[in-house]
Ligand SMILES: [Mg+2]
């Protein structure tokens with residue numbers, strides 16, 4: 083008999099198959115038991131009819147505890163009442179291991195309790211759906227960059243210095259040297275773009291930030307892109323195409339998951355390129371019109387500002403040309419204005435905030451050297467980076483997208499802690 | 514005029530196009546100059562004929578220094594003499610930035626010099642080819658796991674404990690706690706497999722190992738797989754299908770790169786499933802036959818042993834059922850023998866050594882608890898892992914493949930330092 087997975091049941095209607103599965107939930111009467119089964123690939127209802135399976139199997143079914151593992155044999159039938167569309171008419175059950183007092187029951191649990199039990203919480207319907215959306219975004223990311231001629235050029239995680247000179251770094255001893263965990267692979271990607279033209283990376287990133295908001299993780303995954311011979315506007319076009327591509331991929335390939343999450347899919351259907359652009363100058367004006375009296379030109383935006391700006395648009399919106407003072411040293415100045423740089427942040431709708439930061443990079447040697455000095459950075463650590471501007475420097479641009487914020491946005495979950503299998507938060511290192 | 518990339522020139526034969534490019538090399542006479550151009554997507558020859566472009570452009574072409582960046586316009590023609598197959602008949606050259614004394618010339622350089630200049634060395638033909646092979650292995654990895662219903666479940670990098678209790682860990686302060694950089698995401702993948710069925714990960718891994726061999730990196734990338742309801746033999750079948758898949762993908766999609774690397778492709782054509790299997794017991798006998806008198810049953814293999822074993826096969830070979838004493842605590846014992854475990858290492862041909870380690874995992878609660886105690890591990894750190902064996906435990910198996918060793922093998926490079934953009938080695942943290 084064929085051992086199959088739930089997601090493939092549509093190909094076995096009328097056949098008797100074997101599943102490895104866990105009991106997610108059940109209800110039963112004297113004559114019939116309904117088993118909610120899961121195997122990681124999906125959820126399906128197993129129907130156990132006493133008259134058909136006999137007393138022993140029926141009692142086994144009735145006695146199954148939540149999360150008990152089993153091999154289960156049955157016939158696949160269509161079931162038009164469920165959104166999955168299929169059911170299993172159970173014939174045999176072989177318990178593998180009877181679970182005892184599974185801690186996460188259908189009742190409400192506190193956040194800390196769920197986080198302490200993250201290794202088990204992942205099995206719940208909602209968490210399962212979020213992980214599938216996350217996976218689809220990753221899959222579509224590779225499809226997008228591979229289809230468009232990019233080479234994945236993994237930057238190092240351990241570096242002797244930090245790109246932006248920030249203090250929120252994790253430190254480790256690297257034999258006799260000091261090393262830090264990367265907060266961005268951008269500088270390395272710039273070097274790789276000079277060798278490989280169009281590059282991307284996808285890897286973990288670390289911020290030792292003592293913030294405890296619903297948008298922050300200590301350890302998160304970032305997709306970074308860098309392209310040689312590319313100015314800001316072309317880079318924005320790549321960004322909007324990429325974001326639209328992953329949104330449409332989730333919409334197309336995660337229908338069951340989005341339904342389970344109660345996601346308003348009309349919001350996602352709308353994520354099509356091009357995206358609107360608003361300058362930082364105009365964004366400040368817009369905020370003033372909306373009654374944000376405190377913010378003045380030169381200030382960075384906080385979450386409430388981003389949310390208010392995003393509310394004026396029905397798609398993600400680029401905020402372009404930020405003040406030079408609130409952006410990193412490597413961003414290229416505007417050609418006719420000293421006070422702003424050639425950059426853009428992409429703000430997601432519905433209050434999900436900034437998901438992309440990007441810019442054109444300074445490619446002039448003298449200006450970059452001056453910026454490194456102005457920012458008080460250690461010149462010797464940046465010697466290789468600066469040298470790129472002497473050895474065939476070219477206009478180039480890139481961006482970084484935060485994976486988990488994008489997962490939160492597309493799947494519609496409120497807190498970023500549910501968007502990664504094992505979140506690392508302030509004081510949360512377990513499990 | 515269309516700005517295109519070198520790899521797409523085949524679609525523009527007879528058309529005049531614009532390239533952003535660097536000068537890799539050149540030779541010239543009084544009337545004609547041959548420019549070896551690269552743009553990251555490939556290499557092409559640009560032909561500059563003085564009579565056609567005029568004195569000024571010809572002198573510009575003759576004066577171009579290595580790695581000077583430029584926009585260059587010309588007509589695409591076929592060129593059957595080169596393996597690339599196309600040429601650019603140059604019409605215009607606009608220098609972007611004239612490179613000065615590019616340090617890596619066609620002459621020989623010492624390894625330390627090249628490593629200090631890794632940000633520039635990446636531009637060389639050989640390094641470019643290796644990075645493309647690396648990218649193809651990554652691309653094919655995602656294709657394989659996506660096609661086979663896997664969910665990418667990124668395990669955390671920062672953990673409060675180490676899976677194998679080793680001492681070769683990088684340590685950092687995590688706010689008030691102690692954290693370590695992950696050496697494997699396996700334990701977390703096991704938890705994820707119980708939620709998602711079939712999972713994989715691809716991320717960086719860290720070993721603070723004071724070894725300086727051609728097979729070791731301090732920071733390397735690992736692909737890990739874990740599957741619920743899966744015993745050892747089924748897992749070995751997945752491994753051989755996966756490795757054959759990536760080898761065939763490289764063969765098919767990296768023809769120019771393999772040629773440039775001088776790789777013997779017949780060796781790669783042969784990488785087809787199934788792979789031979791030899792037990793540890795028989796491998797010891799084989800080594801004795803081959804004159805390795807020192808090794809006795811219970812010893813782990815070193816690189817010379819692995820190479821000698823591999824030489825008896827024309828494909829990668831699984832060495833199965835190692836002694837329990839030289840393998841990690843979580844491996845499932847053989848059902849009828851206490852002294853060996855249900856595991857296998859996959860050894861690549863041609864002296865490239867172990868590229869995969871995998872096993873069936875202990876899924877019995879009492880035995881796993883006993884092993885954790887025997888190995889002197891901190892039980893509280895493993896509480897969540899042990900709990901998986903109480904809440905619907907199932908047979909499960911998985912493996913980890915070292916990306917860089919696989920890149921070295923398939924591209925045929927001798928030293929692993931050339932298989933990652935910015936290698937981290939003993940005392941090498943720059944650039
Ligand atoms: Mg911002």
Ligand SMILES: [Mg+2]
Nearest residue numbers: 813814858867
């Ligand atoms: Mg070994």
